[in-house]
Amino acid sequence: MDARKLLSKVTPSRAGAGEMVAGAPPVVAAQPDDRRAGARPPKDEHNAVRFLIRGHVQNVGFRDFVVRRANRLGVRGWVRNRSDGTVEVLAAADGEVDALLEACRLGPNAARVEHVDVHPTQETLPRRGFRKTRQYEVVEDAAAQRYHRLGIDPAGEAFGPLHHAGLLDTHSPSSVDAARAFWREHMAVDIDPALHIAYENLTGAADPRVLPPTQYRTIQRLFNADKQVKRAYVDKGLYPYLVRTDRQPLNYLRRINGKYFDADNDVVGEHEVLPMLSSRCQRAIIKPSRSANGIRVNLLEFDTDGRAVIHGKPRTLADIERLYGGDFLVQQVIEQHSLMARVHPSSVNTLRMLTIRLGKDIHHLLTFARFGADGRVNDNAGTGGVCVGVEADGSFLPEGFDEHASVLARHPTTDVAFADLEPVPRYSEYVEFVRALHADLLNYDLVSWDIAVGKDGGPFFVEHNFAGAMWIYQLATRRPVFGELTDEVLAHVQHLRDVKAAA
Template structure:
């Protein structure tokens, strides 16, 4: 029996309606970015409704609202992991607001303040700050715009730098900047300081291009591949909650998942998980650019020191109890 195009269209529409109805019943918002990213990795017909209902009861009891369980479904169907304790991003943001003073967030996100707020010499050296279109060097000594070229001519040990907006996040507009023969070069084009102002606005920072550990470099050499580490203060006791490694791809200089990078979990002893994922939920047994194998047993060197490092730094962050750190592995294996 042949089905007419009209009847086939009705069947298709009916299937779409039934699928959308099921998504609505389970609390999955199909208009959200996370669903769009993961929908091809999820089979709606195979959703374990009993498990999802258990997830909903757990979080409704604790937060008084229904959560979107799309990530729980993705993890179950792609990794065979059922864990109601997974915290969806929307709920994480709510919890983050509860533990962090939102009025102070602006100061803590300004990279031109990091050398003042974060008391460690193990952070990239800042060579030039632009703050409200005023310039500073050497721990906030004012410098005239006309003196910047002379300042960089006096830097003898480095010709490659990193330039980035000082008040944005997620790897936006992070670029490599070269200074040679009295000229700055950005993306293979000679640029003036005024042109940098046009591109980066009134607030940006030029800092050291650090040398990372050979292990991290072998994964993707053109990006500094950092460990995202989360620390939490509770009753004045600060603990390390979790970590994952972010790795760039395709020759990019930044490692953020939101700009195309991949992520891989780091266990509490520093061992990497056996596969990485990207923002669209794709799984990678090998790095898509360098073919570095995540199946081999790999450890972040001195990982206990890394945990102690971020816990110690958190003691200076007084207004935020929940802090995310991006920590590089230096060429000496130290954080």
């Protein structure tokens, strides 16, 4: 079926081009902010199709699934999460859009699609390619007007959860003015004050040094290497060569460009892969080499017959290749300390630690623990995990925080009270551990580290990251990201800008 036939099967809305699906709530920010768009077509033409996908479709890799499928089919457009729990796709109404629709009706393995609303529309589309874009919010008109007056962007990175959690319901005009004045002085920008308002409502204290997400992205790009260099550093298969510590998981198997290699870099034939793994381990972690946010991180087990099992289902090597593609890892399961396992034993729970290089010195900025939930293997906030701030002495804050901006005194799965947790053992060793690791990353001055607490109480490297949800970092730890270093960091930002302008 071609795109014209698909469009002929859908009755357009009477309100005309650009309207959402009939019955959908009014929207703010109907277009992505980062558009790279072509010319808008005549108003009487439908040049695109909007899919609104309902069900369990967020935090399951749905957007990445759509991007991969659309780019494979050659469909132009974008996909984004909506704050009401749905996923929205806008696709050019030509070529293989019908095949993309069928793919959206199925979704990735972890998704559960209940319904897909299809609506022909007229929109400005990207000239080429298909991409993820930012979440946008569905809000009632009165709230939308209030947010607009405050300069809050309903398409902002953290707006959805902060709005729903009630952390934007009240604000102090003087605190907002102070935050705006601070960032005008230091970065010559007019900020979105949403995170400052939420921070004050959460902690009871205003702090203009809180770093807004947009300004974090600017700083992160200035401090860190370009995308070409990043390709090597984000490949988890290269960690043993880039991160000089024995305190990291052993890679039993790596698939690189479709070929298999064992821990000694010897090539393994396809028929030998599963027998080799079953002889080395009864259980292991399997994950993509180059993805982040806990996507497709699973437990790989071997039953008594030596069959590979993922999510309780026996899998052949062909099944695994279909799930993970040409590049993935099978690695050792870290034996974690009882302190961390107590909170959620199914996941390897880690400390997210942030470091920065300023001149000759590497500073530790903040730490929070990440605990998985609902029996998942990974601990990412984006898959339901809980973040709990860690103090300078290794003790935990009494309340956790999740990606929905919920404040939690107890773990949602195990009911463990965070206030009852003992401090991280030998915590000062963890700070020195990440500072030493950072010294080897010459291309990166602002780095997040995922560090496990080993069974012996010592630090264990899991992975490094060069971006992050900075709004969660600051709300989970109840502190501005740069703290007492803020003025020094922002002075260095201005220096980097001057150097870049003079180049």
